[in-house]
Amino acid sequence: MKSPKKPTKKRAYHHGDLKDQLVAAAEAIILERGVDGFTLREAARRAGVSPAAPAHHFKDAKGLLSEVALRGFKDFGDALDAGDKRGGVDPQARLREQGMAYVKFALANPARFQLMFRAGKFDYAYPGLADAGMRAQGILARAVHAAYGIPDGEPLTPDANGFLLATWSIVHGFAHLALGGELDGSAQGKGGKRAIVESFLPLTLQHLPVPKVPRKP
Amino acid sequence: MKSPKKPTKKRAYHHGDLKDQLVAAAEAIILERGVDGFTLREAARRAGVSPAAPAHHFKDAKGLLSEVALRGFKDFGDALDAGDKRGGVDPQARLREQGMAYVKFALANPARFQLMFRAGKFDYAYPGLADAGMRAQGILARAVHAAYGIPDGEPLTPDANGFLLATWSIVHGFAHLALGGELDGSAQGKGGKRAIVESFLPLTLQHLPVPKVPRKP
DNA sequence: GCAAAGAACTTAACAGCGTCCAGATAAGCT
């Protein structure tokens, strides 16, 4: 559907690779001015093109942001996967490492993360986006399945579902509070932003929920 | 066109109570179109005044939203307080009830809640806002102090602080995920929105962290 | 009792935004 002609010299069009440059510009703008500070015209300006040029690569402003979110979700999934593997065979360790990876990704990629969880700023129907989002969610779900000794295909028990939600909520909430600056007050005088991830985060994850059911129901 | 208003004791100026009507309009708009869908002009339009009229009551658009957030934080604090009292003398029960109140408020007041935790949409320096925000935070902190047997004035131990953050994160994260529609997938076929608060929430709060220190030495 | 003061509001304007449209330009295809 794109250009299956000659991938050898793909850049030599008119401008080069405007699409990628627009994505890069968008991420930079969000980083500097926040998600709400993003404007399509500014992205075009930074790429050196007219305000109408992006329309040839993205349906509209939401389209560009959708592409940014998509790439974010892919990397996010990779980070969670890496954390999961780091946890080895112990479900508890897998969950802990995933939690660390979850929050660390959020703090290391504030622009993307804030966009990714801002429904309305992008189209969930953008090609590939729903898949990437569900993949990330599935990584956590699989670890919960393992923790409760439930085969991957089967549905979770109510309690296991509550456990999943609690775990998800705690890491998501922590990331959200940290990015929102809600924790800055407590972190003041204790090392600031660094203290949040190095001190507060481990201390918080120590209180991650524990599965209420041994491996055998 | 001139609607008969009830000025009661206050003077019925030109329009009446434009300030309150602007606040009401703002809340309605946020409810209908989301926080990002709010525009100052639309609020003025609904109040039946020109786009420049709000400037006489609020410094700018952020000023109006600050007033909305302020009223939200006040009610939020009241809700948390009520939950705390509902918990009686048992710190665990107090925390559980506060958690329920926290999420229920968010789901019952989605417009306000989403605004309240959207730094950048309002001025934190708006008169009374910081106080109202800290009051709400303090309610949770006091229950944690009680759970760990630490006098109210003294600082929390590192573990107690982690416990506070974990508790806050879990309810905040749940509210955020629920409002973002992130839970709709799982809730489908199980009762939708109602299932979230009636089924998922209690199940999740069952996994609230437990203080790692016995209350009395 | 009446004019001065000032609060509440309007009208008009400005710059910036997203998006649509008609044209220009350059690259690839036959």
Next chain:
DNA sequence: AGCTTATCTGGACGCTGTTAAGTTCTTTGC
């Protein structure tokens, strides 16, 4: 070569927040 198609420009439209200057009405001072 000619033709087609992708890419980008320039201008326009209606929307936004905010400011400046002018108008209408309420309150206050004398």
